[in-house]
Amino acid sequence: MKDVDEFKTWLTDRGAEILAPTNPYEVLRFRSSRSVSVIYQNNKGRRSFTGEASDAFDAFKAGRKWTAGFNRRRYYGGEKARLIETLLARDGNECCLCGRPMPDDDMTVEHIVPIGAGGTNHQNNLGLAHEQCNRKAGHMNAVAKMRLRDELRSAQP
Ligand SMILES: [Zn+2]
Incomplete structure (x- = not known):
């Protein structure tokens, strides 16, 4: 998934740590100073977001500022x-x-x-x-x- 790959780079550049997925439905798992966040994708291609994933992904798409560094x-x-x-x-x-x-x-x-x-x-x-x-x-x-x-x-x- 091209958007997710680009999102990974974007997250890493902003201080997030990319973690290994723990099951096949996880397309992305990452850690910031605040939480661990996950993007899931089901069989129908529908995605769901936990933690900051949605906020960060929206910021990524909109070109908004986001940082993993808030303590x-x-x-x-x-x-x-x-x-x-x-x-x-x-x-x-x-x-x-x-x-x-x-x-x-x-x-x-x-x-x-x-x-x-x-x-x-x-x-x-x-x-x-x-x-x-x-x-x-x-x-x-x-x-x-x-x-x-x-x-x-x-x-x-
Ligand atoms: Zn309110």
Whole structure:
């Protein structure tokens, strides 16, 4: 796959480490300072992306800037960085409210049910959101938040 081969070079030039695929459906696996990301391709040629793969591939195609060098642990601190990594692995890099990708330095942990309303710090009650979206959601209850989520998503160009 020519585009993937060029993407590999592009990633390497930006500090990412290309890793060996672990199964036949992986067309590309790479590591940045933030995470390990994979591009899968099924029998029908349909691709799916994990971690930063989609963000990086979009940047590659659009000629946008991207670097593998952002150090999440340094930026957020170890404990929060680990939580962010867990949530990224589960949910991908989209804001749980507006659905848009989150830049490396703009990830906040959103409580779906606020602590004040009986929500917990368990991962089931957590998602990642832009700081601005998180602030908009404030202490809204879960239903109001679902409405906000719909609003933010329908407001997209
Ligand atoms: Zn958002």
